[in-house]
Amino acid sequence: xxxxxxxxxxxxxxxxxxxxxxxxxxxxxxxxxxxxxxxxxxxxxxxxxxxxxxxxxxxxxxxxxxxxxxxxxxxxxxxxxxxxxxxxxxxxxxxxxxxxxxxxxxxxxxxxxxxxxxxxxxxxxxxxxxxxxxxxxxxxxxxxxxxxxxxxxxxxxxxxxxxxxxxxxxxxxxxxxxxxxxxxxxxxx
Ligand SMILES: [Zn+2]
Numbered sequence: 001x002x003x004x005x006x007x008x009x010x011x012x013x014x015x016x017x018x019x020x021x022x023x024x025x026x027x028x029x030x031x032x033x034x035x036x037x038x039x040x041x042x043x044x045x046x047x048x049x050x051x052x053x054x055x056x057x058x059x060x061x062x063x064x065x066x067x068x069x070x071x072x073x074x075x076x077x078x079x080x081x082x083x084x085x086x087x088x089x090x091x092x093x094x095x096x097x098x099x100x101x102x103x104x105x106x107x108x109x110x111x112x113x114x115x116x117x118x119x120x121x122x123x124x125x126x127x128x129x130x131x132x133x134x135x136x137x138x139x140x141x142x143x144x145x146x147x148x149x150x151x152x153x154x155x156x157x158x159x160x161x162x163x164x165x166x167x168x169x170x171x172x173x174x175x176x177x178x179x180x181x182x183x184x185x186x187x188x189x
Contacts (some may be wrong), residue, residue: 034108035082041081043069043109050103054168055135055186058098064125067116077110084121087189102141123189134186142143142188151176152183161185 029047038046047069048061060066060083068082081100085093097113104111123142130143131141138152150157156178165186166173175182 007189014069014124020099026100026171026185031107037071038107038109040069040071041091043071043081043104044108045183046103047081047100050100053095053099054170055134055137055139057133057139058126058130062127062130062133064121064130066100077112079104079109079111080114081111082114082116086121115162121189123186126186138181138183140174140183144188149174149185151179153181154174154179159183 006055010087016018017100031042031049033042033046035136044061044066048064050060050065052058052060052065057122063086065083065086066081067084068080069081070080070101071078071137072080081104083093083097083100085096097115101111101113126141129186133139135152138151140149144150148157151174156176158177160172160177161172162175162182163173165171171186172189
């Protein structure tokens with residue numbers, strides 16, 4: 001799916017989402033809670049199988065989008081999942097909420113997905129596992145000092161930003177002068 005989103009003073013087409021069926025949400029695993037009430041930890045485990053639509057190698061849990069999972073048997077629906085968009089106006093937020101809802105439904109859980117805007121998401125919320133998964137896919141995870149940015153292909157520090165926006169708005173496109181390979185950098189927020 002391609003969509004038009006604002007970038008600075010202009011508009012740009014970006015490839016937004018890959019349908020979850022094509023990514024393979026469950027990554028080879030099936031979790032089914034039908035007929036029983038799972039522990040909160042098990043629901044976190046299930047959510048850790050839901051890929052972020054923009055960076056499918058990282059789950060919505062590892063990216064820090066899922067903030068809280070609560071079970072309140074006296075309420076309907078019994079489960080509530082709080083999510084925070086990675087940056088304000090991220091066009092994927094509604095999509096992520098519905099994918100989380102669908103993943104839970106498939107496992108037999110009805111949940112309310114609530115968007116929580118404060119405190120705002122920060123790239124420091126990305127887990128160590130998430131950072132490693134990015135790097136394994138040649139996406140450089142957020143760094144504090146851009147001068148320390150190195151090429152994920154060859155390790156050279158001789159890298160330069162080619163475009164402020166990479167394949168999605170949260171990434172910048174870099175190129176390496178040592179090996180000539182391009183790569184995405186997930187911007188620090
Ligand atoms: Zn390189």
